[in-house]
Amino acid sequence: MLTVLRRGAVAAGVLAVLIAFATMGPADEAGTVGAKPAQRHTTSPGVRPTSTAVASATGTNGSDGEIRFTATPEPNPAALERFYAQRVAWKRCTDDRQFDCARVTVPLDHADPAGETIALALRRLPSTSDRPRGTLFVNPGGPGGSGTDFVREPDLFGDDLLAAWDLVGFDPRGIGDSTPVECLTDEELDAMYAADPTPQSAQGRQLLEEAAAERAEGCLRRGGALAARMGTEAVVADLDILREAVGDERLNYYGVSYGTLIGAIYADHFTSRVGLMVLDSAVSPDALDSSTVTQRDVDANARHWGAEFDALFADFVEECGKRCVLGDTPEEAEAAIIGLLDALESVPLPTDFESLPQVTEGWAVTAIGEGLLDPTSWPYLVDALEAAIDDGDGTELAWFAMVAVGRDVDGSYPGSTYGKSHLPVTCADWPVRTWAELTPSSAIFEEHPLFARIQAPLPSECAGWKGQLRTNLLVGAEPATPILVIGNKHDPVTPIEDTEYLAEMLVGSRLVTVDATGHGAYAMGNACVNEVVEDYLARSLAPRDGTECPAT
CATH class of the missing domain: 3.40.50.1820 (Alpha/Beta hydrolase fold, catalytic domain)
Structure with missing residues (x-):
């Protein structure tokens, strides 16, 4: 359904954009x-x-x-x-004999070749x-x-x-059929996707920060030495x-x-x-920090990404066609979706899924954000939004979001999904940077209101990370x-x-x-x-x- 899923990148879309937003100049x-x-x-x-x-x-x-x-x-x-x-x-793979399968042993820590080992699946x-x-x-x-x-x-x-x-x-x-890492639980992932992505109060923002810190700490506690050594x-x-x-x-x-x-x-x-x-x-391969980041820099960056998002959304509405159920113009469609998200902030929509009985604003943002990034999924996204807005039924939106993040209907997440495995890799490769400490001015979000709800910057996932960090933050080769x-x-x-x-x-x-x-x-x-x-x-x-x- 989603290009990122077809290519195996599994739910990297919105989070990849957010990482880029926090790490770019x-x-x-x-x-x-x-x-x-x-x-x-x-x-x-x-x-x-x-x-x-x-x-x-x-x-x-x-x-x-x-x-x-x-x-x-x-x-x-x-x-x-x-x-x-x-x-x-x-050896011939037992699940499909046109393929060969194997496992190769590598050191858990390449600096300690006599220590513990792990297996990689091929x-x-x-x-x-x-x-x-x-x-x-x-x-x-x-x-x-x-x-x-x-x-x-x-x-x-x-x-x-x-x-x-x-x-x-x-x-x-740590991924898929290789020696797995125990990082985030299914319940933690559900809570992360369901959480309010746009809290209006200082207390709400603090809760997001605390939840992110708890996920990072829990990942290292459960995953141990492997979670600490998942970097690229x-x-x-x-x-x-x-x-x-x-x-x-x-x-x-x-x-x-x-x-x-x-x-x-x-x-x-x-x-x-x-x-x-x-x-x-x-x-971008680089992860250098800058101590000279200003509010003007952050606002310029946010304005750029807001304009890019608005252009993508305009394409989405144009593809939806004349007499689109969401509205005939980008402004009308934007107002309809904003109305849905604002309503979900206080009253979630019911679904037919026992493992996900309600669609919250967070789940809706996940579905919309991922769907907008893949034009081949736009007709399905329109149907899901129509059912949510016109019928008050969140089932299709919930299904869309679950596909986007690799969640099974029973509530489980396979080991080879972005949500399940990205945290220890991201935190090793992209140390917390000065960019993440500043939030764009409210005027930027007023200029781009749907962007503010779908791709608003979130607290750093990696604050307080105690695992290994990438040693070369400026990558190049000849x-x-x-x-x-x-x-x-x-x-x-x-x-x-x-x-x-x-x-x-x-x-x-x-x-x-x-x-x-x-x-x-x-x-x-x-x-x-x-x-x-x-x-x-x-x-x-x-x-x-x-x-x-x-x-x-």
Whole structure:
């Protein structure tokens, strides 16, 4: 139903936007959010330069030529020799025999290789050819998405790619079928989604802050050493062990959304081991703090995001069509939804679900926020809103919200959902920043009233986090291989500015943008970008930097 679910990112939408809202810098005069990008294709500070491996001759089909690997990778870490000595023992999966399954052991703490270990789950779709090029690891994002589920959707990948590679999805540490982390309970997640997202009183805001702090403390208490070591730097160290376990000299990888951060940090930590890598719809890799944030900066940022939200909502109403049940204009539809949310703040709507008998304002905001980010779900969202507004029935809205967050009808949340797994990853990767300490002025929210209810900034989830933190908060690399970075110009979840910025930080990368809406550029119906990705992965052809794909 939802694109983010189809791609495995599972309910990352609204929360991803909120994280971005809290961690980005101010909008510049042109409306671009974030730090100023570095000059393209020059060595970034602190990045290790390596020898080039790209043919300089211009190739056909808009490529810069065939990628050739010439540099010798650095040796594996000697201290982890026993883990790197493993070889994957594939067996047919018991639930679907067209796939192979396996588990690989990694250290819980890479700095203590003699200590406790955990297991990572892998699922392989063997190549359709007799002589595959090797393994292509894939990650669907999140954090919390299951790679072993993602690889079960082979229709997402073109025939040439399926012939060229064994596709391998892995569940990162603590997620899915890997050694699980005990972080948030089902009851805590229900309470988090149900809570009033827009408290009007100081007491209400304090309750939100206290609940967030209790969730973080409870996650570490229940999850112990694993919850404290779920950050992406640990994930990429695991991934390098997986690379060696399948017998590949270099990592070949496709990652979308949060999966781009995995790829970027891998390139930063294991630069000489980068093979062919596609990073699709990027999150900004940097997490530097700024002690000079002003109220003006925060207001400029909020105004930018408010305008972006209003434009998306206008598209939603236009798609709804003339004589839309919510109203003929964005203003009328906005007033109808605001009226619903304001009423739900005091009187929830009944539903037919025993495990979720009422839809609160929080649940409605979750449904609307997630639904707006995925145009393919808009007809279902309109139906759900119509039933809630006209009939006083919250059943369809509750169903929509449950699908969005990966909640089962019985009230349980699988281990491979954003809600279940994101907290220890987010808190390790994105330390609490000065941006989170300031709230946009009330005038901004008055200018964008629906935005104020759907995407209002919430208290930091990570205040008081005691687990490990990312060591390198400014990510960049100059690998020998040109990394392919792609994204849609009108992505409502991960803005194109973040994709462009990531390309700046990965020296020698190839940036390809698509004049399209939606989250995720590859395998979403655009023939141009599909050809670029498959030429790159199946034929080692690097596209020209700055390639732009039309909408169709």
